[in-house]
Every structure is written in structure tokens, then in C-alpha cells.
Amino acid sequence: MAYSDFIPVNVVTGFLGSGKTTLLQRLLHSPSLQDTAVLVNEFGEVGLDHHLLQSVTESTLLMDNGCLCCAIRGDLQGALTELFDQRERGDIPAFKRVVIETSGLADPVPIAYTVLAEPILQHHFRLGNVITTIDAINGAGQLGEFEESVKQVGVADRLVLTKSDMAAPDDVARLREELQRLNVSAPIFDAAHDDLSPARLIVEDLYDLKGKMREVEYWREQDDHEGHDHAEHDHGHTTGVTSFALQFEGALDWTAFGIWMTMLLNRHGDRVLRIKGMLNVAGQPTPVLINGVQHVVHPPLHLEAWPDDDHRSRLVFIVRDISRAKIEASLAAFNGLANVEVAADRVA
Amino acid sequence: MCGLCGILGGRGHWTETATNPEAFAARDAVPTVQRERQGRTALVNRVLDHYGLKLKDWSGSNYVLKGQTGKSAMVDNLSQMWAEAESLTGRDFDPLDDDLIAALNAKHG
Numbered sequence: 269m270a271y272s273d274f275i276p277v278n279v280v281t282g283f284l285g286s287g288k289t290t291l292l293q294r295l296l297h298s299p300s301l302q303d304t305a306v307l308v309n310e311f312g313e314v315g316l317d318h319h320l321l322q323s324v325t326e327s328t329l330l331m332d333n334g335c336l337c338c339a340i341r342g343d344l345q346g347a348l349t350e351l352f353d354q355r356e357r358g359d360i361p362a363f364k365r366v367v368i369e370t371s372g373l374a375d376p377v378p379i380a381y382t383v384l385a386e387p388i389l390q391h392h393f394r395l396g397n398v399i400t401t402i403d404a405i406n407g408a409g410q411l412g413e414f415e416e417s418v419k420q421v422g423v424a425d426r427l428v429l430t431k432s433d434m435a436a437p438d439d440v441a442r443l444r445e446e447l448q449r450l451n452v453s454a455p456i457f458d459a460a461h462d463d464l465s466p467a468r469l470i471v472e473d474l475y476d477l478k479g480k481m482r483e484v485e486y487w488r489e490q491d492d493h494e495g496h497d498h499a500e501h502d503h504g505h506t507t508g509v510t511s512f513a514l515q516f517e518g519a520l521d522w523t524a525f526g527i528w529m530t531m532l533l534n535r536h537g538d539r540v541l542r543i544k545g546m547l548n549v550a551g552q553p554t555p556v557l558i559n560g561v562q563h564v565v566h567p568p569l570h571l572e573a574w575p576d577d578d579h580r581s582r583l584v585f586i587v588r589d590i591s592r593a594k595i596e597a598s599l600a601a602f603n604g605l606a607n608v609e610v611a612a613d614r615v616a
Numbered sequence: 617m618c619g620l621c622g623i624l625g626g627r628g629h630w631t632e633t634a635t636n637p638e639a640f641a642a643r644d645a646v647p648t649v650q651r652e653r654q655g656r657t658a659l660v661n662r663v664l665d666h667y668g669l670k671l672k673d674w675s676g677s678n679y680v681l682k683g684q685t686g687k688s689a690m691v692d693n694l695s696q697m698w699a700e701a702e703s704l705t706g707r708d709f710d711p712l713d714d715d716l717i718a719a720l721n722a723k724h725g
Contacts, residue, residue, distance in 0.1 A: 271638055522640075523656050526631030526694060527663060531711040534698035551644045558630075563695075565630045568639035594712045601720040602711065605662050 271567050272475040274394035277348070277366045277383045281420045282401030283410045284372030287430035291401055291459065292369055298466040305363040307347055309371040341382045344368065348382075348389050366393070367470070373416050376400075376423050380561045395566065397473045400424035401459075404435040408443050411450070418509050421447060422541035422586045423561050424454045426469050433460035452490050452511040453544050453584040474559055474569060484546055484555075484575055487513065487582055509541065511586040514596060519550035520581055521606030528602035529558075529565070532595075537563035539590055545583035546571065550606075555579075629693035631656075650676055660694070666719045667709065669701055 282288045289308075295301055354360045368379060376398055383395045400420045403410070407429075410417040421427065427447050432440045440458075447456055457464055472479030490513055525547065533540060543560040555574060559566040585595060628635025634649045647655070653673050660671055668684045681700050682688045689700040701709050710716065 521659075522633065523631075523652070523659050527656070527660050528711055530631065530694040531663070531698050531709060534695065534702070535708060535710045536712070552640065552642065553644065554642050556639050567630055568636050570639045570642060590712070597717055598711045601717045602663070604724040605659055605720060607724060 271394060272569075275352075275364065275366060275392060276396035276473065276475070277368060277379075277393050278396040278470050279368050279370060279376050279379050279398045280401070281370040281374060281376045281398065281424075282372070282428075283403065283407070283414070283417050283420065286372070286401040286403040286407070287428075287459065288369050288372075288401050291399070291428055291430070291464070292367065294464060295466045295470065296367075300471060301365065301367075301466050303361065303364040305351055305360075305366045306369065307344070307351075307366065308369040309374065341378045344379060344382050345386050345389065348393060352389075352392055365396070365470075373414075375416065375419060377419070377562050377564070380423075381564050384564050384566065394475060395561075396475075397425035397470055398423055398561075399426045399428060399469055400454075401428045401430050402443070402447065404429050404432040404440050404443060408439065408446065411446060418450065419541065421450050421454075422509055422511075424451055425473065427451065427454045427456045428459055428464065428469070429456060430459045432458050450509050450511060451542070451586055452513055453487065453542065453586070455486055474557055474566075477572075480557065480569070480571055481575070483544075483557075484571060487544075487546065487584065488575070490584075508589040509586065510588075510590075510592075511542075511584065512592045514583045514585070514592070516548075516581040516583070516599075519548050520603055522547075522549045522552070522556070524603045524606040525549075525599075528599055529560075532598070533560065533563050533565070536587075536590060539588040540585065541588065542586040543583065545581065547581045547583075548579050629695065631694055656694070660697070662723060663716075663720065664701070666716055667701065667705060667707060669705065671697065 280288050280292055292306070296304065296306070348366065351360070351363070351366065355362055370376060370379065380395050380398070383389055383393050400423075402417075402421065407417075411421065429440070429444065429447070435443075444456055447454075455468075457469065468482075472482055474480055474483055529543070540560070540562060542562075543558065545558045546555045547558060549556045552570070555571040557569040557571060559569075585592070587595075630636065632649075633640040633643070633647070633652060640646070653676060657671050657673050657679065664671055664681075670682050672680045672682070674680045674690065679691050679693075679697065680688055681691055681697055681704065683704045687704050689704060691697040691700050698709050
């Protein structure tokens, strides 16, 4: 079975009171998400009415080495295994997707690690989009005060701004800017004004044909945006979290890239919240897509064709206290070992 | 750092093209697994040289990492290797280290 055929697991996360359950309730009404099993960490004030709903109690099994992001979430390991067994036995409908709603202070990365690295789950499930809700009234304060909130934004594939109709427009605009600075790779949706399509938020991801193309298109738009306003998105303010997109001329050597990235994640994985990229790999006629969350790297994918004549590699980094210049210099030095010319082409 | 990180069990490591056919099926020339491992070992040794370590392929299934004092460790993939390298030497293996970057640049002029 192709990896893209595995059962996607989506994570809906966000700070306390940021509207996770309301969003989920809205999305689950869509016919396209009818065959979805839902796991929630706690039943909140907003009730979810769904036929395949289970509650789990967060429990994290730390690895011996104590690496926090490489922790198996024991509750999810058990719940997902049990769900899959019930599905296989025909005890429950054959769900095609799982959505996990986290508690407000949850770190989404161990969930990603559990799905991608747990010995049994990794053969049946894959990680889908991580959707993070941010409250327009309290979001800015939470980002300034709580590490968890910054991380939830940093690892997101989609950001959903909630309660913007109750906040001052200037505050909403500033919060949007801050969100974009923290995570240049995630589209921002406004729950009060945008059509929150389940397709765009949940179904379309890097493993979905349409989603792959959309993702690449979005990265291109961000390149244009960066080039237009000359911003590097690396004003981490008090959090130290920065996000930036790099473009590289010439082909990358895949072996050298793998050596570099594994070394980077080994030493700095706790500070690399996210890496996403479309790479021009030497000897490979089509782009290779990579996707990593802290120490956890998804299996690479390819795009069926280059979208246009621009064949530069693009890498989006969301990091804490790591400079863009260092990453550029380091990757170029490693790639140079394979005698393949690579020149970082800053958009500025 | 975590030796388990990046290991995706039976699916193979993300850096290996042979175990990720969905990404690399369209390659112009598909290297054999053995040839890919040889290429990886040769290239990574150019980095490990900076730290006095050496990696050798072990029967096409594992790798052996050896230090100058004779200490060695068996590893499955690159992610495990960096963690073991730090453990064997007690040093940080930092790809952003200026000295390492300068040393690598000197290797390819």
C-alpha cells in the first residue's frame, strides 16, 4: 500500500478557549468528513456530537534519553491501535480519517512522533495537517507569555484565527503579522470571515494530489511576499522563534542533504520546529518534497512535475534562535562535499 | 540526543532512496542499495574526518562507527549515527559550527 493511502491523522490544537471544539464541530458537519473518527483529550463546554467520538487522557511515555519531542503518547498509541482493531473487526464503521483534538497546553509534536514512529501505528496511519486555532482577543498575549502557544503555531500546517469579529481590527492585523512571522509556511484562515472548507483545512495535504500542488503554490506566494516587502520573517521578538524561506540554485545532492539534515536535527532538533521543502535533487527529474517536525521526518514524496520553469529548491524553516545565514552556509558546505554547486539565492 | 529520532521502523530511514520509492521512482539512474550505501559512507566520512571518526558498512545492513581509541558502535542509519558519534566522543556534532563549515569548504575548495 502506498504511504499516501495510509489513514491520515489530523491534529486540531490551540490554546485554552481558542475555539478548537467549535471549529471541529463546524468541520465535522461536512459530508467529506463523515467517515472520521475523533479523539478528544477532554470534553469541554462545547459538546461534540459525532458518532465516532472517544475521549483519551493524555499520558506521555518519555524515552529513556528524555527527549521531549520523541515521546510516545501512550494514550494515543492505545486509542489508535484499539480504533484500528475495531475497524478491522467491523465493530465500528471503516473510518477513513482520524482527528485528534488536543488539550490547550498540549505539545503536538509527541502526537506526530507517535503516529510516525510507533512500530504498529506507522504501518497504518500517517500524519495529516496540524491545525492550530488562535483566539484574536487573547492570542497575542498568549504568544508572548506561553511557550506552548508559540510551539502550537510553529508546527501548524494551517492557522485558524477565531473571534476576530470581537477584536479590534488593528489588533487582528498585528496578530496576523505575528503569526506569519512565526510560521511563514501555514496559510491563515479567519473563522469569522473565511469559508472554512474541510478540503482546504484538512483533506488537502502533502499526500493528497491537489494538496501537494496547493502547498507548492502557497510557498511560491510566500516567496513573492518576502520579495515584495523585503522582510525575512526573522523577528522572533521575545520567543526567539523565526521562520524563513530559502531558495537554492542548482541541484542538491540527496545523500549530502540527508547527512546534513540528520546532523542538524540530532543537534538542534529541539529548536527546529518545522522544515518543509521542495528540492531539486540531482538525477531526479521531479521535485522531492520533505516535511519534518522537530526530530521527526516524514517519508519524502515527489511532485509529479515542476510547476513551471523555476527549478530552484525551496526550504522553509521555523526555528528557535538559529540564524538563517548559518543554515545557508552549512547546507552549502555539506552539499559542496558532493561537488554539486549550490548557491543560496536570498529573496531580498 | 535521541537515538530513536528519525527512525521510521520497518519503512526504512527517510534518507534512503530504496525505501522511499514514492519519492525516487522517477530517478534518471537508480543506484543499487549497495552503491547508495557506499556513496553515503564515503560522503559521511568526509564529515566524520573532522572529529576523528570513521564509518564502515557492515554487511549491507548496518554500519560500524569507530573512534580513534578503538571504541565502536553499531548503527542502523544516519540519525542513530550522529547520536552515537556524540556518545562515543563526548563532543557536540554541530553542522552549524564555524570550524566544521570551514573544514568542509576547505575540502572542496
